[in-house]
Amino acid sequence: xxxxxxxxxxxxxxxxxxxxxxxxxxxxxxxxxxxxxxxxxxxxxxxxxxxxxxxxxxxxxxxxxxxxxxxxxxxxxxxxxxxxxxxxxxxxxxxxxxxxxxxxxxxxxxxxxxxxxxxxxxxxxxxxxxxxxxxxxxxxxxxxxxxxxxxxxxxxxxxxxxxxxxxxxxxxxxxxxxxxxxxxxxxxxxxxxxxxxxxxxxxxxxxxxxxxxxxxxxxxxxxxxxxxxxxxx
Ligand SMILES: Nc1ncnc2c1ncn2[C@@H]1O[C@H](COP(=O)(O)OP(=O)(O)O)[C@@H](O)[C@H]1O
Ligand SMILES: [Mg+2]
Numbered sequence: 001x002x003x004x005x006x007x008x009x010x011x012x013x014x015x016x017x018x019x020x021x022x023x024x025x026x027x028x029x030x031x032x033x034x035x036x037x038x039x040x041x042x043x044x045x046x047x048x049x050x051x052x053x054x055x056x057x058x059x060x061x062x063x064x065x066x067x068x069x070x071x072x073x074x075x076x077x078x079x080x081x082x083x084x085x086x087x088x089x090x091x092x093x094x095x096x097x098x099x100x101x102x103x104x105x106x107x108x109x110x111x112x113x114x115x116x117x118x119x120x121x122x123x124x125x126x127x128x129x130x131x132x133x134x135x136x137x138x139x140x141x142x143x144x145x146x147x148x149x150x151x152x153x154x155x156x157x158x159x160x161x162x163x164x165x166x167x168x169x170x171x172x173x174x175x176x177x178x179x180x181x182x183x184x185x186x187x188x189x190x191x192x193x194x195x196x197x198x199x200x201x202x203x204x205x206x207x208x209x210x211x212x213x214x215x216x217x218x219x220x221x222x223x224x225x226x227x228x229x230x231x232x233x
Contacts, residue, residue: 001026001061001185002047002153008055009046016042018209019056024153029179029186031196031217033231034206040189041083043206044157047187048080049073060153077152083161083189085142089131093122093141096130100145108148115144118177136167143174147182154178156188160195168195175199193231197221205230 007020016039024030032040045051047058049070058065060076068076087096097115101108116123119140125133130141139159146154159171172195178184190196196203197217205213205220207230220226 006056031200079146079151083157100148
């Protein structure tokens with residue numbers, strides 16, 4: 001579904017991604033793991049189109065993504081939930097979801113009703129301001145806002161960050177549902193290895209702007225050496 005080859009990107013003259021090779025099959029769930037500052041968020045931005053790659057190739061379902069702007073990639077079915085979630089704190093839950101629907105064709109109301117069915121807590125709090133929700137609820141709202149655009153590929157950047165452990169189950173269940181019931185392919189950045197192991201099968205370990213290992217997360221879970229070398233554990 002998604003194929004990156006020797007993908008390069010950065011900020012101005014500062015190169016961050018030094019040749020990313022990545023291949024994701026439809027329906028798969030994979031996690032990008034790695035220490036702070038290795039380029040995980042930059043990779044997500046290069047995939048969503050927020051920053052323009054400076055080299056290499058990138059295709060989605062056979063379409064060349066390299067020249068496409070973020071809204072064009074969104075229209076092809078790529079949704080990005082950025083690190084820190086980025087919901088609109090002053091808008092209500094309902095208004096946040098409408099913003100998610102603005103990019104798509106067809107009836108927004110039906111799509112929003114669908115996410116209310118999937119996430120009853122959002123239905124209950126439709127008129128609450130986004131900023132009044134807990135961190136976990138804001139993450140659910142950010143996921144739901146992405147779902148309203150009916151994506152094929154969901155890019156999630158550290159969905160567990162800053163969320164109380166007791167709420168992590170709900171986030172994991174939401175991601176399960178997104179993948180299994182909706183059939184959406186998920187690429188998630190995580191620093192929480194336990195959480196990553198619950199939501200993804202395959203782990204892509206990043207270091208210094210490259211993907212250096214492709215492992216089953218279950219194995220990584222038991223490999224203290226690999227963890228010590230490449231993860232902040
Ligand atoms: N907007 C930016 N402008 C310039 N440099 C940035 C910007 N965002 C991140 N960087 C730099 O790019 C590198 C990778 O950052 P990032 O992709 O956020 O890493 P990670 O998500 O793995 O923690 C870091 O050295 C960081 O300082
Ligand atoms: Mg990051």
